[in-house]
Amino acid sequence: MTTSAILQAINGTSLAALLFLLASGFTLTFGLMRVVNMAHGAYYLLGGYIGLSLAERTGSFAVAIVGGGASIVVLGYLIDRFLIRHTGDNHLAQVLLTVGVAFIIGDVALAIWGGDALKVPVPPFLRGAMELPGGLVYPTYRFVLILFGVFVGAVLWVLYRKTQIGAVVRAGVDDREQVSATGIDVDRLFVLVSAVASFLAGMAGVVGGAFLALYPGAEWEILVVALVVVIVGGLGSLEGAMVGALIVGLLDAYGRWLLPEFSYFVLFGPMAVLLLVRPRGIFGRES
Template identity: 40%
Template sequence: MPALPDLFAQALNGLSYGVLLFLLSVGLTLIFGMLDVVNLAHGSFYMLGAYAGLTLIATTGNFWLALVAAPLVVGGIGAVIERSCLRPLYRRQPLDQVLLTFGLIYLFEDLVKWIWGGRIRSIPAPDLFSGSVTVLGATVPSYRLFVIVFGLGMAVAVWLLIERTRLGSIIRAGVFDAEMTGGMGVNIHRVFTGVFAFGAALGGLSGVIAGPIQSAYPPMGASILIPALIVVVVGGLGSLKGSLVGSLIIGQAETFGKAWLPGASMLMIYLVMAAIVLLRPQGLFGRPLK
């Protein structure tokens, strides 16, 4: 039986990973819910966020500036991708979109290798959070605590935006019935672009804050995509609440899987997903399947 402080430290690791997954899966689930597109390139936004953060920190020496600017850059890239590549495909088969976004993964990965090279680049934590603290007997890097608090703060902010503002009600309406939302006089294509860019920016934000924990390396986008997709399936397509709860569950499953079944941590995630989907095929907070 592992000691209690170890368990606690593991749980905090799981929580910080869950928070990263949440920021990533918000975009994935909103984009899927609204546009019916499984954006396989969503992990690329995470990777681009980490690299944009890397360069911004290296040139300005300011982590906080990177935290704000990198997501804006990635959001801009997202907007361009939506307008130029995805929009012509909305009326086509889902397979066309899958192929396109799958291709984008390679394109972005090669682009990153070309600009930044293929080796792992570490990203320093900001000075303020470069040490570690002891919580309930466990020694934890203070940066991880920052990630948890910041991520949960972002979760609250996103929740307020989606659930409590007029813009949020338009987004929820669009996720539920995009055609009818257009029929109410909402320029739904502009909302599509905005939501795609917003999701990309949150993915980029996730990448920036992941940098000091996981470093930056070209396949990082492809490797976080699978857990993020699992979060969306577990939480329920198009559900913000599902995204949060799913992220926290998968974050813990991954971390404890790694600790208890080294080398088979993905197995743990799949087992959790299989159990939840067997009990609730639509995911924890998804709409019932037709």
């Protein structure tokens, strides 16, 4: 019983690492650009599929990760530049537009990669299981994923909180006009943050596709869970995405274990509590 409980905690943490990759990009693009991009899930799925094809051709997981991420950076830029930009500050329009984009991406992916669940091949040194302190045996890949998530989180946090460019982005989140008035090219900043978000989403697809599998519909399932992360953590907050990912990842793992038929229902809990107590999320601010 306690062993299972501990294993579920590790499961939840590794899911949290994956969710953080997706949610951090979503939350930062919203924070800076006030853009809600519902195609984030489709970016995840397409990045995963592209990574899968790359991994099969080249046999390299690293190429898959970089290639999956980079191709989404290009796609994301085009979608930002030619579609989302025309919606201005209208969130309703953004949601509908990006849902449309996600439908198209999902449909095209279905035509290319088919309807079966596919998994990105994991490199040999990450396959199998490892022994953790205390005699627990756990899949190596998922454990390394936790370390990877922590690493990406740390890099993002340092960039965001401790560097000049991060300070500019934070200033942009607080007051776009003011930043632009000081002579900083906000548009270039948007492109940069959006590229980081796209890369994270595409990369998450490859990393997640190695243990959750890729299939039509996976884009919405992962997106909604990432949305719950963002809602719980607070829209626009990097720290919120971290805390939210942990809460949601753990809840999901324990939910699947204890109440398999109601595992989705478990996600409803934190949102309802939050709505009653703190409608804008843990780190959310009144706007």
